[in-house]
Amino acid sequence: MIYPLLWMIRLSFLPESEVANAGLWPEGIWTGINYTEGWSTLSVDFTTFFLNSAVVAILALIGNLLACSLSAYVLARLRFRLQPVYFGVVIATLLIPVHVLLIPQYLTFSYIGALNTFIPLVLPKFLATDAFFVFLMIQFVRGIPRELDQAAFMDGAGYFRIYWSIILPLMRPALATTAIFTVIWTWNDFLGPLIYLTRTSLYTVPVALNALLSTDTGFGTGRLLAMSVLSLVPLVIFFFVAQKQILEGISSSGLK
Amino acid sequence: MKRRQFLGLGAAASVAALAACSNGTNSGGGSSGGVSQVRYGHWDNGSAQALYAALFQKFMDANEDIEILQEFASYDAFQERMTTQIAGGEVADIFWIASPQILAYNQAGIYHDVEGLPGFDFDSLDADMLDRLKIDGKLNTLPVGMITPCFRYNQTFLDELGAEAPSVWSWDSTAEFLRDYTNNNPDGNKGIFYHAGHDLTLEAWLRQHGEDLWTEDGQLGASIDGIASYLDWWEQLRLDEVTLSVEEQGGIQGAWNEFGSKVLSDIGSHNQILEASLVFPDFELREVPTPVLEDAADGHAFTYFVRVGVYEGVPEDRLEAVGRVLDFNLNSEEFITELGPVQGTPASLRQRTALEGTDDPNIQQANSVTDAVLAQEMRPRYDAPPNASTWRREYDAAIEQVVLGQASITDAVTQFHSTVSGSL
Amino acid sequence: MLLPWLVGALGITIGPLIASLVLSLTNYSILGSTEFVGLDNYAAVFSDPKFFKSMSVTLMYVCLAVPLQLGLALGLALLLEKGIRWLGVYRAGFYLPSLLGASVAIALLWRQIFKTDGLVNAVLSIFGVTGRNWLYDPDTALLTLVLLQVWTFGSPMIIFLAGLKEIPKELIEAATVDGAGYGRRLKSIVLPLLTPMIFFNLILQTVGAFQAFNQAYIVSGGTGGPVDSTLFYTLYVYIVGFIEYRMGYASALAWVLVIFIGILTAVQFIVSRKWVYYGDQ
Structure with a gap:
């Protein structure tokens, strides 16, 4: 289960000439050269790439938590005429292969002058x-008994108030889950940053990782592995923090 | 309340951040305050990216009226980005061109005419060579470097065994040399990677047999027999286990960094020696031109040009800035001595001369291959037509069928031939 | 309240959706001029052998990966939920593979594990089984990718855990007081209340598996080989659109997939009324 990961870490400490044909648990040399060289292989070092990734991931996180929970509440609770249409679109966007949307989306962001900004990566989350x-x-939301918001409605609370004070607190596990997935997917996303960010100083970690490896000879594998290991660290830390929220769940969210 | 404050703060912060982001300059190169921005799009390995950046910085320090915006990605990613940029009309001012895309990009109409490009010195580029680069009679690309197919072997391995390389590299003598090595070396090393998929070597074989891969009018010039005979050369070595097995390689192209310490030789492009030696710095690598048929057709020698284009949408007032950047890139001695011939031997005579005095043994090896090829007569060569940009995938698929025992060589090649011809 | 969503949806979602639908009726190629060709692209889909090949590869993948992954995720979520020591560590351990994504590093890892002298064959040789290069065998290449998918069962597991946490403790305590054993509680309280999450995971994993793309880069570097044995549907769409520059036809292929999964999903939704229990009903 975990062996492949440990193995990857071990490999990242091997010299370049031994990385690609290492055995099941290579003995011998431990060297940090892949880390030191990998960090500054490109003209801009990985400090910048990590910061870029962090900014994108945090903005995406905030956007998704706010916007998705609001939409979900509206869809699950309120009755309005366009609801089936909305639902249909939500499902259709899940189904269509992203590559045929790529060019129309690129045209949209190019039109509003948002290339080489984080907007194309972040704005959709807020929407x-x-x-x-x-x-x-x-x-x-559908798992939350309707009586709760009906009671609040009787007490004179508006829709937004119900969403904010009743639904949102009860959705803590879902919010934490969304947080985990959003951060991980945004962190690992390659295609979006590749086409929207062309300046090296704006690269996110995956784009920088991709630029390390030579397709001809495989040169750069050691550096790639070393930087991949580092790129996992923030994710693991975030995961530990966020999963606690799932654990605590409903019992501590104030419903008493 | 606490959570609400936090969320409110988060929302405000993110809106502010978005607004900040949108103040960034647009990606399109432009002019501001007397400074011309020039976008330069290219691929390479990661180390070269940093070298380019440093060289561009030097150029900008010396030319304060030009700002170069480097746009780098790995080979495949670069082409993917190019495709979206073409669709969006956002192509970099200067962009490299991957070999299958040369005529496809021409069809897309993204090449600016570069004949007499202002700011660019054409003197050190051979006029005949520029003629050969013309598409439909127009000079719309410039050469970054020349790449020739070659045979590369590990001299360290030969020395260990006390063996000698043949003095004449024909296909037969090469095969015999590889067999001998495979049978005699005590470490169980193999003679050569299984690498029938290398496009330039296939082309070399075809030209030696008097065929062209692509014809002047954009057709597949290679015959079924021509391609089949090439695959057959490989198949005999493979079946006798002189090559790595495809199963061990994990495909029809083994990774150099994985097997370079277990295999004597490889065929490939002559500039790859620079990277190959980085992976295994302890090995002494040697390169010779691709083996030659004993009665090869006249003018079979050729080089492939890595090309760079100027975007059709560059306005006239920025063209000179683009030309100066390209001149620095393709003509200056400083550029090539710092970078090395990673994208092939420079096309510019000035840059080539600058490399001749090198004491780097790998660059010397690469130079010797190009020199040998350039000394020969070369008949014209044509690039893949626009609709054939997938021919390498189809060719790989044919090889896969052969090595996996799913089709005979003739059947697989026949199918390849009809698929590719059918798509033209 | 819906205004920002509408704007966003129009520009970023619905707009491009409609654009791709329109493109599917043209011969748009990125490179050249574009003409309206009616339903020609759709007609061509059904005489395209690669369409059938990629569809069958994808169906095979979905049918194997989804049940295995969900079963494993649900089982472990139930186990972990019981509250054992070092819970967080286990959870993170199970989740770690999902953190990696389908990256270049994973590709390298998978190659090493399944190659001729790799981990899998080393283990098999203990039992006297001779191995092969599992990735480069058309019969087994897809299976290794199924395994990779199953290995990342952490994602659905987290969703199950979140769903389990939402089940009111009072219900379970009441059932325990009434003398219901673990199996009984599982059957009559936990699983029924978890059905929205099971359904969610089922839909999402099915849709996700239909769109498997990055995985193909792990075996074949994105060619779909060996001999098209891992030619996933979305990979084929990508090849047609971005490499062959036939974006019109690629759009048609994409919409055929939308219709196909759409019908499948609709069926799942209709059937779900029979077995999914919502608290708001």
Whole structure:
């Protein structure tokens, strides 16, 4: 289960000439050269790439948490005429292969002058276009007994108030789940940053990783592995923090 | 309340951040405050990216009226990005061209005419060579470097065995040399990678047999027999286990960094020696031109040009800046001595001369291959037509069928031939 | 309240969706001029052998990977939920593979594990089984990718865990007081209340598996080889659109997939009314 990961870490400490044909657990040399050289192989070093990735991931996280939960509440609770249409679009965006949307989306962002900014990577999250999470949260909201918001409605609370004070706190596990997935997927996303960010100083970690490896000879494998290991560290830390939220769940969210 | 404050803060912060992001300059190169911005799009390995950046910085320090915006990605990623940029009309001012895309990009109309490009010194580029680069009679690309197919072997392995390389490299003598090595070396090393998929070597074989891979009018010039005879050369070595097995390689192209310490030789492009030696710095690598048929057709020698284009949408007032950047890139001695011939031997005579005095043994090896090829007569060579940009995938698929025992060589090649011809 | 969503949806979602639908009726190639060709692209789909090949590869993948991955995820979520020591560590351990994504590093890892002298064959040789290069055998290449998918069962597991946490403790305590054993509680309380999450995971994993793309780069560097044995549907769409520059035809292929999964999903939704229990009903 974990062996492949340990093995990857071990390999990242081997010299370049031994990385690619290492055995099941290579004995011998431990060297940090892949880490020192990998960090500054490109003209801009990985400090910048990590910061870029962090900014994108944090903005995406905030966007998804706010926008998806609101959309889910609206979809699950409110009745309005366009609801089936909305639902249909949500599902269709889940189904279509991203590559045929790529060019129209690129044209949109090019038109509003948003190339070489983080907007194409972040703005969609604030507009609840991540159908996956809207769907996840709908499933959660539908699990919350209607009597709760009806009672609040009787007490004079508006829709937004109900969303904010009743639904949102009860959705804590779903929010934490969304947080985990959003951060991981955004962190690992390659295609979006590749086409929208062309300046080296704007690269996110995956684009920088991709630039390390030579397709001809495989040169750079050691550096690639070393930087991949480092790129996992923030994710693991974030995961530990976020999963606690899932654990605590409903019991500590104030429903008493 | 606490959570609400936090979320409110988060929302405000993110809106602010978005607004900040949108203040960044647009990706399109442009002019501002008397400074011309020039976008330069290219691929390479990661180390070269940093070298390019440093060289561009030097150029900008000396030319304060030009700002170069480097746009780098790995080979496949670069082409993917290019495709979206072409669709969006956002192509870099200067862009490299991958071999299958040369005529496809021409069809897309993204090449600017570079005949007499202002700011660019054409003197050190051979006029005949520029003629050969013309597409439909127009000079719309410039040469970055020349790449020739070659045979590369590990002299260290030969020395260990006390063996000698043949003095004449024909296909037969090469095969015999590889057999001998495989049978006699005590370490169980193999003679050569299984690498029938290398496109330039296939082309060399075809030209030696008097065939062209592509014809002037954009057709597949290679015959079924021509390609089949090439695959057959490999098949005999493979079946006798002189090559690595495809199963061990994990495909029809083994990774150099994985097997370079277990295999004597490889065929490939002559500039790859620079990277190959980085992976295994302890090995002494040697390169010779691709083996030659004993009665090879006249003018079979050739080089492939890595090309660079100027975007059709570059306005006239920025063309000179683009030309100066290209001149620095393709003509200056400083550029090539710092970078090395990673993208092939420079096409510019000035840059080539600058490399001749090198004491780097790998660059010397690469130079010797190009020199040998350039000394020969070369008949014209044509690039893949626009609709054939997938021919390498089809060719690989044919080889796969052969080595996996799913089709005979003739059947696989026949199918390849009809698929590719059919798509033209 | 819906205004920002509408704007975003129009520009970023619905707009491109409609654009691709329109393109599917043209011979748009990125390179040259574009003409309206009616339903020609759709007609061509059904006489395209690669369409059938990629569809069958993808169906095979979906049918194997989804049940295995979900079963494993649900089982482990139930186990972990019981509250054992070092829970967080286990959870993170199970989840780690999902953190990696389908990266270049994973590709390298998978090659090493399944190659001729790799881990799998080393283990098999203990039992006297002779191995092969599992990745470069058309009969087994897809299976290794199924295994990779199953290995990342952490994602659905997290969703199950979140769903389990939402089940009111009072219900379970009441059932325990009434003398219901673990199996009984599982059958009549936990699983029924978990059905929205099971359904969610089922839909998402099915849709996700239909869109398997990055995985193909692990075996074949994106060619779909050996001999098309890992030619996933979305990979084929990508090849047609971005490498062959036939974006019109690629769009048609994409919409055929949308219709196909759409019908499948609709069926799942209709059937779901029979077995999924929502608290708001």
